[in-house]
Amino acid sequence: xxxxxxxxxxxxxRSFIIDGVGSGGDYHNVKGGHWLIDSNIATPMTKWAQxxxxxxxxxxxxxxxxxxxxxxxxxxxxxxxxxxxxxxCWLVHQHFERFLLGADPRDxxxxxxxxxxxxxxxxxxxxPVAVISVIDLAIWDLLGKIRNEPVYKLIGGxxxxxxxxxxxxxxxxxxxxxxxIGAKVALPYGPDEGTEGLLKNIEYLRLQRASxxxxxxLRVDCYMSLTVPYTIELVxxxxxxxxxxxxxxxxxxxxxxxxxxxxxxxxxxxxxxxxEHEFSxxxxxxxxxxxxxxxxxxxxxxxxxxxxxxKVSALAAAYDIPVVPHASGPYSYHFVVSQSNSPFQxxxxxxxxxxxxxxxxxxLFLNEPIPTQGYLDVSILDKPGFGLELNPAAAxxxxxxxxxxxxxxxxxxxxxxxNGSTA
Numbered sequence: 100x101x102x103x104x105x106x107x108x109x110x111x112x113r114s115f116i117i118d119g120v121g122s123g124g125d126y127h128n129v130k131g132g133h134w135l136i137d138s139n140i141a142t143p144m145t146k147w148a149q150x151x152x153x154x155x156x157x158x159x160x161x162x163x164x165x166x167x168x169x170x171x172x173x174x175x176x177x178x179x180x181x182x183x184x185x186x187x188c189w190l191v192h193q194h195f196e197r198f199l200l201g202a203d204p205r206d207x208x209x210x211x212x213x214x215x216x217x218x219x220x221x222x223x224x225x226x227p228v229a230v231i232s233v234i235d236l237a238i239w240d241l242l243g244k245i246r247n248e249p250v251y252k253l254i255g256g257x258x259x260x261x262x263x264x265x266x267x268x269x270x271x272x273x274x275x276x277x278x279x280i281g282a283k284v285a286l287p288y289g290p291d292e293g294t295e296g297l298l299k300n301i302e303y304l305r306l307q308r309a310s311x312x313x314x315x316x317l318r319v320d321c322y323m324s325l326t327v328p329y330t331i332e333l334v335x336x337x338x339x340x341x342x343x344x345x346x347x348x349x350x351x352x353x354x355x356x357x358x359x360x361x362x363x364x365x366x367x368x369x370x371x372x373x374x375e376h377e378f379s380x381x382x383x384x385x386x387x388x389x390x391x392x393x394x395x396x397x398x399x400x401x402x403x404x405x406x407x408x409x410k411v412s413a414l415a416a417a418y419d420i421p422v423v424p425h426a427s428g429p430y431s432y433h434f435v436v437s438q439s440n441s442p443f444q445x446x447x448x449x450x451x452x453x454x455x456x457x458x459x460x461x462x463l464f465l466n467e468p469i470p471t472q473g474y475l476d477v478s479i480l481d482k483p484g485f486g487l488e489l490n491p492a493a494a495x496x497x498x499x500x501x502x503x504x505x506x507x508x509x510x511x512x513x514x515x516x517x518n519g520s521t522a
Contacts (some may be wrong), residue, residue: 107171107245109202112234114188115166116501118494122461123164124400125182126426126447127154127518133451134269135449136160137189138285141324143352144288152314155418160228166413166495167191168475171204177241178462178489179430181233181400183226188498190230193507194218202247204238209233211406215379224378228403235404236430236485243484250485251433258439262432264470265498268448271317272310277456278473280443281316281345283306285497290329297329302337308342316345323376325350325359331365338369346394351379359391375425379403396445398425398436408434416440428459429468429485436477441459446470465490 117123120130136154144150150157163184169177192201198213218227243250266274271282284307288296308317330350351358353376362371374395377383386392399408412422422439424431424446433440449457458467464487468479
């Protein structure tokens with residue numbers, strides 16, 4: 100009796116950006132020459148020739164990484180990283196902090212709803228929800244540390260003893276030799292590069308298929324770059340030469356929900372996936388109900404955090420649609436091992452040439468678990484919270500040093516009789 104009143108409450112929230120590149124939750128903020136930013140990858144910007152060479156030319160890395168630390172009244176600290184840079188730090192302190200200070204960190208549903216609904220007038224998707232996501236992950240990390248349990252045990256426990264991975268990168272043959280259960284490559288050319296680009300795409304995919312043999316699962320990431328007619332034609336031509344692509348990912352703009360029905364009508368037996376750039380359960384509702392998507396791929400650092408991802412996952416499970424999260428390192432690992440409708444996890448190759456396995460978050464943590472021979476034993480996750488130990492050498496810059504002017508506290512209501520009455 101009385102134990103609930105003694106549970107630590109949220110005392111302080113700090114935010115940080117990370118100096119330099121290659122560390123933290125912005126996957127694309129890496130050194131020049133890295134395959135992820137400086138190889139041929141179709142994007143929504145390949146419409147313009149000057150933005151085809153490097154994804155940094157149009158600003159994919161413009162926000163950078165940021166981190167949130169939440170301290171409880173007993174001194175326990177939860178920590179998480181994501182993308183958003185200084186604007187994310189501003190939102191943490193200027194807007195979301197008011198809902199967190201003094202709160203019981205166990206009230207994850209209530210805290211999410213307050214932050215999400217308070218930011219609906221400018222949020223719902225994109226950066227504001229990504230910021231809420233990182234706050235939410237820091238809260239789950241805090242809860243796990245207070246309770247001395249790994250996050251996956253707090254959200255339903257283990258559904259298996261090992262976690263298998265496929266690898267996204269430029270070298271499917273390397274992924275296969277490293278023990279991954281499948282590989283995914285980025286489509287190099289977009290629709291605006293015409294028939295020549297289409298033929299180059301097919302030849303590129305033919306070479307990748309040849310490098311791994313006929314039966315190894317090979318997937319294609321189209322990064323929101325294609326149109327419905329282009330996708331239908333590309334898939335048709337690949338099928339005609341027996342390329343056997345396991346799935347086609349994010350072919351269309353995230354807003355072209357109806358386009359997925361047209362793709363499915365044209366190619367009913369082909370697997371199409373999407374969802375990394377979708378936000379909240381509301382964003383996934385029509386996507387799941389439409390039944391034109393074979394796998395959904397939310398990113399836990401963007402979709403609304405663990406709290407919202409669990410709701411999205413429950414929605415998908417009611418339709419037997421698998422959830423295979425986009426990247427996000429250990430945050431995703433804890434989620435996937437707890438969900439029976441999440442069969443495996445993506446590993447985003449973080450090495451510049453994509454030929455070796457490196458920590459997803461660079462040097463931010465001392466002990467980030469990474470797959471070996473394409474899998475992880477779930478027991479590796481058996482540490483409090485997300486089990487990540489901050490590297491003392493990580494180049495964290497406190498947001499208090501950046502935000503000018505400093506975020507203002509809410510104005511106090513005028514004192515004295517109500518309604519301005521002097522009576």
